[in-house]
Amino acid sequence: MGYMVDTAFIVKFTPLYIEAMGLVLELCFFGVLFSLIIGLFCAIVRYYRIPVLRSAAGVYIELSRNTPLVIQLFFLYFGLPRVGITFDSFTCAVTGLSFLGGSYMAEAFRGGLEAIGRGQIESGLSIGLSRSQLVRYVALPQALAVAAPALGANVIFLLKETSVVSIVALADLMSLAKDLIGLYYKTNEALLMLVAGYLILLLPLSGLFRFAERRLRYAGFGN
Amino acid sequence: MTDTMILDRLNAVKPAEERGAPLLEISHLRKEYDGVPALRDISLRIDKQEVVVVLGPSGCGKSTLLRCMNGLERIQAGEILLDGGVLTTEKTDWRLIRQKIGMVFQSYELFPHMTVLENILLGPLKVQKRKRKEAETAARVLLERVGLYEKRTAFPRQLSGGQKQRAAIIRALVMEPEIMLFDEITAALDPEMVREVLDVMLELARSRMTMVIVTHEMQFAKAAADRIVFMDEGEVVEDSPPGDFFVKPKTERARRFLNIFQF
Numbered sequence: 001m002g003y004m005v006d007t008a009f010i011v012k013f014t015p016l017y018i019e020a021m022g023l024v025l026e027l028c029f030f031g032v033l034f035s036l037i038i039g040l041f042c043a044i045v046r047y048y049r050i051p052v053l054r055s056a057a058g059v060y061i062e063l064s065r066n067t068p069l070v071i072q073l074f075f076l077y078f079g080l081p082r083v084g085i086t087f088d089s090f091t092c093a094v095t096g097l098s099f100l101g102g103s104y105m106a107e108a109f110r111g112g113l114e115a116i117g118r119g120q121i122e123s124g125l126s127i128g129l130s131r132s133q134l135v136r137y138v139a140l141p142q143a144l145a146v147a148a149p150a151l152g153a154n155v156i157f158l159l160k161e162t163s164v165v166s167i168v169a170l171a172d173l174m175s176l177a178k179d180l181i182g183l184y185y186k187t188n189e190a191l192l193m194l195v196a197g198y199l200i201l202l203l204p205l206s207g208l209f210r211f212a213e214r215r216l217r218y219a220g221f222g223n
Numbered sequence: 224m225t226d227t228m229i230l231d232r233l234n235a236v237k238p239a240e241e242r243g244a245p246l247l248e249i250s251h252l253r254k255e256y257d258g259v260p261a262l263r264d265i266s267l268r269i270d271k272q273e274v275v276v277v278l279g280p281s282g283c284g285k286s287t288l289l290r291c292m293n294g295l296e297r298i299q300a301g302e303i304l305l306d307g308g309v310l311t312t313e314k315t316d317w318r319l320i321r322q323k324i325g326m327v328f329q330s331y332e333l334f335p336h337m338t339v340l341e342n343i344l345l346g347p348l349k350v351q352k353r354k355r356k357e358a359e360t361a362a363r364v365l366l367e368r369v370g371l372y373e374k375r376t377a378f379p380r381q382l383s384g385g386q387k388q389r390a391a392i393i394r395a396l397v398m399e400p401e402i403m404l405f406d407e408i409t410a411a412l413d414p415e416m417v418r419e420v421l422d423v424m425l426e427l428a429r430s431r432m433t434m435v436i437v438t439h440e441m442q443f444a445k446a447a448a449d450r451i452v453f454m455d456e457g458e459v460v461e462d463s464p465p466g467d468f469f470v471k472p473k474t475e476r477a478r479r480f481l482n483i484f485q486f
């Protein structure tokens with residue numbers, strides 16, 4: 001059964017897909033950035049057992065890990081306006097992604113920090129380093145090397161999670177494909193381009209992470 | 224400061240008149256882990272320029288004692304004084320105190336992501352805010368003294384155990400501490416590397432660095448110590464010059480301990 005791919009359709013809508021890919025990248029970039037900041041903060045607060053903040057971080061992580069992104073976005077986009085707080089779609093999506101990603105990044109950082117032996121911390125203390133100097137010069141560089149694979153996996157996870165942001169009326173790859181199918185019934189072409197769009201984003205990224213991970217392994221810490 | 228001035232300062236044998244003044248005084252120190260005492264009632268005085276070797280069976284509290292001395296452990300009772308100042312108050316600024324107390328660990332604990340030189344310069348530059356040039360000169364002098372200057376750009380993983388331990392000693396020494404604490408620093412080393420590290424400590428002893436050394440190397444203890452402190456079950460059981468301790472120990476517990484090392 002010969003099925004001809006409608007190349008004209010593909011050519012026509014490629015710019016829209018590229019635009020959507022741009023949006024996905026942009027969302028992912030800010031989502032990852034804020035996730036890293038939130039994650040690092042939570043991890044350090046928990047690692048040093050800072051009272052109050054530490055339990056707050058714990059509650060946040062539970063909450064973030066146990067609710068789907070769709071629900072989080074729903075709350076931000078439809079729930080908050082009812083109490084008078086409105087965000088635009090993009091802000092909602094980035095906030096949702098960061099809220100979700102922050103807890104995953106926190107766990108990755110924490111894993112890295114906990115891999116650092118007590119002896120490292122004590123030898124840092126014994127030359128007179130302050131707590132913040134310890135984090136900056138001793139703990140973080142080592143924790144990053146350990147956490148790198150998990151951090152990379154989280155970036156890819158967040159990029160895939162952007163596929164639900166159409167709920168806040170953003171034209172990401174997923175919603176574009178859905179719309180095109182609805183309008184033109186070109187299911188095969190639309191899906192083909194959807195898959196291609198994600199692959200073009202994900203493959204180089206995961207390749208980059210694999211490379212970075214190998215480099216870090218070769219750097220092979222260990223006393 | 225010129226190189227020669229730094230060199231003179233680092234190589235200087237401390238003037239003998241300082242000798243005998245108390246530097247570190249511990250009185251009625253008690254340390255518990257979850258209600259179980261690790262140190263029961265320790266009183267100990269370490270004078271300036273004195274080399275004190277702490278001996279005792281495994282688990283008797285030697286490491287705990289050293290760790291209390293530089294605030295790595297919170298104590299339950301007693302007092303520690305450094306140079307007459309009380310360390311064991313709530314307000315103690317351990318960051319300042321620890322610059323005066325160098326500590327070397329059995330497991331080296333060099334920072335694996337830094338070169339030897341970076342390891343050594345971290346304290347002088349970030350904690351003491353010394354000038355890079357001056358700190359580098361001090362580091363060079365010390366590294367040359369222990370034969371490690373060629374290894375300054377190596378990472379810890381590229382060094383032998385003995386080299387790592389010598390680098391760790393320099394990392395503590397470069398802070399110009401008033402007293403050095405050594406916790407079984409040769410215990411993890413291959414036998415052929417033990418010597419090179421003991422030699423460094425012997426040389427420090429000769430330059431009259433004040434030192435508290437926990438070790439199982441009896442020959443070294445005999446050669447280096449001004450005083451032997453023998454501990455058992457969280458208490459100081461004997462405190463005497465090596466000549467007395469090794470020849471005619473006062474207590475049965477010390478005799479039994481020494482007998483193990485006869486064979």
Ligand SMILES: Nc1ncnc2c1ncn2[C@@H]1O[C@H](COP(=O)(O)OP(=O)(O)OP(=O)(O)O)[C@@H](O)[C@H]1O
Binds near residue numbers: 257261280285
């Ligand atoms: N972090 C800790 N938590 C609970 N108990 C501890 C801890 N550290 C040490 N102890 C206990 O305190 C006692 C003294 O331990 P310490 O490490 O000071 O002995 P040590 O004389 O250094 O022994 P070794 O020669 O084996 O190094 C031991 O009974 C040990 O089990």
Ligand SMILES: [Mg+2]
Binds near residue numbers: 285286287406407
């Ligand atoms: Mg010990």
